[in-house]
Amino acid sequence: MSETHVPTIVVATDFSESSLVxxxxxxxxxxxxxxxxxLLHIFTYVPKHRYSIPVDWMDG
Incomplete structure (x- = not known):
């Protein structure tokens, strides 16, 4: 069996109990x-947010 080269391991998390596992x-x-x-933090987009900066990039 040949060894696979994996330079970086990426894990997506929303910090829920299952993602912590x-x-x-x-x-x-x-x-x-x-x-x-x-670590890639995944979050739910909320249209009404508390930030004053524009987040138009979140509108897909």
């Missing part, structure tokens, strides 16, 4: 494979 697994895997771990 996935994040824990990804951290262990990144340590085992000696790879970087990149």
């Amino acid at each position: 996935a994040m824990s697994f990804a951290l262990a895997l990144s340590k085992l494979l000696k790879r970087r771990l990149l």
